[in-house]
Amino acid sequence: MKLMRVGPKGEERPVVLDGQGQMRDLSGVVPDLGGQGVSLEALEAIRGLDLATLPVLPEGVRIGACLAGVPNFFCVGLNYAKHAAETGAQPPKEPILFSKAASALAGPNDAVTIPPGSEKSDWEVELGVVIGKTCWQVSEAEALSHVAGYCVVNDLSERAWQMEHGGQWIKGKSAPGYGPCGPYLVTTDEISDPQALSLSLALNGETVQDSDTSDMIFGVAEIIAYMSRFMELVPGDLIATGTPAGVGLGMKPPRFLRAGDVMELSVEGLGTQRQEMVAG
Ligand code: MN
Numbered sequence: 001m002k003l004m005r006v007g008p009k010g011e012e013r014p015v016v017l018d019g020q021g022q023m024r025d026l027s028g029v030v031p032d033l034g035g036q037g038v039s040l041e042a043l044e045a046i047r048g049l050d051l052a053t054l055p056v057l058p059e060g061v062r063i064g065a066c067l068a069g070v071p072n073f074f075c076v077g078l079n080y081a082k083h084a085a086e087t088g089a090q091p092p093k094e095p096i097l098f099s100k101a102a103s104a105l106a107g108p109n110d111a112v113t114i115p116p117g118s119e120k121s122d123w124e125v126e127l128g129v130v131i132g133k134t135c136w137q138v139s140e141a142e143a144l145s146h147v148a149g150y151c152v153v154n155d156l157s158e159r160a161w162q163m164e165h166g167g168q169w170i171k172g173k174s175a176p177g178y179g180p181c182g183p184y185l186v187t188t189d190e191i192s193d194p195q196a197l198s199l200s201l202a203l204n205g206e207t208v209q210d211s212d213t214s215d216m217i218f219g220v221a222e223i224i225a226y227m228s229r230f231m232e233l234v235p236g237d238l239i240a241t242g243t244p245a246g247v248g249l250g251m252k253p254p255r256f257l258r259a260g261d262v263m264e265l266s267v268e269g270l271g272t273q274r275q276e277m278v279a280g
Contacts, residue, residue, distance in 0.1 A: 001047065002184040002271075003033055003149075005064040006057060009107070012064035015057055016046055017184075024054040033185060034068030035236035038148045040132040042235075043187055065105045066151050066182035067130065072237045073100040073179060074227070075126075075155055077169065079217050079242025086250025095218045095226050100155070100240075101174035108182040108273035112156060114259060115175045116280045120159040121257040124243035125201040125209050125265040127194065128153035128181060129220055131237040135228045143224035146233070149187040150194060152267045153240040154180045154201075154275065159249050159256070181238065183271045191269055194220045199244065201265040203255075209265075211244030 005012035006023060014033045015023040030046055031037035077096035078084040084091045106112070114121055132148025155173065162172025173179075191197070194213060201209040213219075218226065223241060227233060248255040257263075259279040266272040 001043070001187045001189070003046070003066065003187070004182065004184055005033055005066060005068065006061045007064065008062060009064065012068070013057070016051065018051045023057040024051045025057050026054065029054065032068040033066065035071055037236070038067065038130055038132060038185065039235040040148060043132065043148060062107060063109055063183045064107045065180070066185040067105065067236065067238060070102050070105060070236055070238045071234050073102050073104065073240075074237065075100060075173065075240040076218065076223055076242040080211060080215050080244040081217060082245035083243055083247065083250070086245050086247070091217055095223055097227065098169045098173065100170065100179050103176060104174050104179035106177045106180045108152065108180050108271070110177060110180065110275065111278045112177045112180070112275045113278050113280045114257065115158070118158050118161070118175070118280070119256065121277070122157045122159055122248040123201055123203065123257065123263050123265070124155035124157060124247055125199050125267070126153045126155050126240040126243050127197060127199060127213050127220070127267050129194070129224070129239045129241060130185060131233045131239070132235055134232060134234050135224065136232040138225055138228045140221045140225040143221040144188070144194070146224060147188050147220070148235065149185045150191050150270055151181050151185050152183070152265060152270045152273050153238070154263065154265055154273060155240045155243060156180070180273050180275055183273065186270050197268040197270070199267040201246070201263060204262055209244055209246035215244060216242060
């Protein structure tokens with residue numbers, strides 16, 4: 001299934017795409033898509049609906065974040081070897097974990113405002129994993145059965161705020177709009193292998209990131225099992241699984257985002273995002 005949230009910011013409605021690709025309105029039938037609303041049970045309830053009885057929404061409306069909110073917005077750092085190298089870091093021996101502020105969530109095509117005082121904003125296309133079932137100390141073999149689905153994430157990053165102010169990376173990952181997610185939450189029945197998805201990002205029409213999730217150092221199942229050793233993951237948690245090489249920080253000289261720059265990013269089977277940067 002492909003699930004979306006459409007409508008003006010703050011007034012999005014949950015929808016499911018039917019067999020013809022039409023948006024069927026789920027509002028009033030199920031809770032919004034977020035937290036328990038994307039639990040495996042909730043998704044099963046949506047699967048059981050007769051979509052022909054639900055209103056069709058018109059095309060052309062704004063697409064919101066595919067999740068109404070997230071209990072946690074986790075990220076894995078330096079999870080592609082060539083990306084670790086371009087930042088001057090060694091490949092990690094265990095997954096590097098950090099968070100983005102939940103308030104960074106945004107629609108996949110929303111303009112992104114460069115915060116006042118920011119000069120080093122950068123792009124990161126990533127496979128996003130949405131948890132569908134509480135997991136605590138699960139094995140790698142059990143891990144993927146706890147996944148609700150997948151989505152495209154742009155882990156937008158302010159490199160000066162991330163690396164020049166001490167402490168944790170969350171400072172540079174969390175500005176409003178710096179977490180576009182969607183357009184779809186694609187359930188696991190459509191993604192048989194999360195380690196076989198191409199992903200890419202073009203800046204102003206020029207491809208700068210072009211890789212495949214098979215290049216991850218730690219795969220999705222390993223990440224979930226590893227995280228669950230330390231914390232309980234809950235339905236609706238979003239995990240951005242790391243970005244491949246080709247970010248602006250790794251260019252010589254570094255290339256950071258300016259007003260008017262346009263990013264277009266895709267993960268195979270999960271759709272495409274497009275964001276224009278605007279001055280704050
Ligand atoms: Mn990242």
